[in-house]
Amino acid sequence: MLGPHTIPEDDRVLDRYIGMILRTGMLVSAVIILFGGILFLARQGANAPNFKQFHGEPRQLTSVRLVVGGVIHGEALPIIQFGLLLLIATPISRVIFAVAAFAWERDYLYVAISLAVLLVLLYSLFGFKSS
């Protein structure tokens, strides 16, 4: 049978911080998306959308650097896209937090496992450019 030492009590503290990170990230990005959305609809709400044909988004909305550039210029769609990026980054930040927390607990096996997950996530975001 398992002894009481196998029950990971420390994870409870970890859990609470992770929950807080996820909720904050979700709320902040929702507010940014809402703000960008209102801006977009106020400026271009009367135009007709064309979503029936897939044409791929322009570079301004697929490159992290160009999205940030658009946000600085106050453009509506890049602001929404920035909020979406932040939303995608929220679970990534929780993996980064887990790497740090496992390191602090000296659980090096799980530092390595969390780092592997982090690498896969970073590869998906930055690993290949749109063709």
Add this chain to the structure above:
Amino acid sequence: MNFLEFSIIVGVASLLAGFLGSLTGLGGGVVVVPLLALAFGVDIHYAIGASLVSVIATSSGSAAAYLREGFSNIRIGMFLEIATTTGAIFGAFLATNTPTKAIAVIFGLMLLASAITSSVRLKERVTDKPVDPLAKSLRLNGAYPVDGVKTPYTVRRVPLGFGLMFGAGTLSGLLGIGSGAVKVLAMDEAMQVPFKVSTTTSNFMIGVTAAASAGVYLSRGYIDPAIAMPVTLGVLAGSLIGARFLVRAKVKVMRLIFAAVIALLGLEMIYSGFTGRL
């Protein structure tokens, strides 16, 4: 229809989807893709991109509530995320090379499968498989509260669970869904983790898995802000409202109704895929 009308109608529909999805535990993303594709004629790649982002939002939003209950196993989650995230990237690659018709048919089959599994209630298994020595060396075994008493549990068939998780990730990346059902199945059936632990741990993993495929979708230009905006805000608001109603609602009847809706959407997707209407 202009952008304003599109945003309002899609936003309200997504709110309803998120509300029902969180009440029934089936997730809102599952109906968003067929809704956008069938009712609004949105290209399925854009629909999947928008759904993926909404899946991340609801997973992050409900994680805090799940974690407070103290059931999730962060080590099982992190270990299996290696499988789900690589699977998700693989699935996202598949999506970029699969014709719309084929995606529609696969999506329809997935909807039918989840409608069936959601109407059959899984029972807690009597553990009959031997404890996996891998579980001990990976420290996957844990404890969870049963009637306020911490009860230890052990994990079985780790490689099988890991393999199934790769499949769950692939489905998630290909179809833009959380595929929580496959995740729970892998943990319940294969690894024989207690039901409460597997459900909460799976919710936890869904956001990370979806983030992996969302990265590919974003850099490939599949995420359109004008579509993702009403979908994400709608599904998120709906699921947050749904979480508050959870205790009071008659979930059983709603599950059946929602399962029937999903099954119908599934048939419609398969039909549209074969006739080439999408």
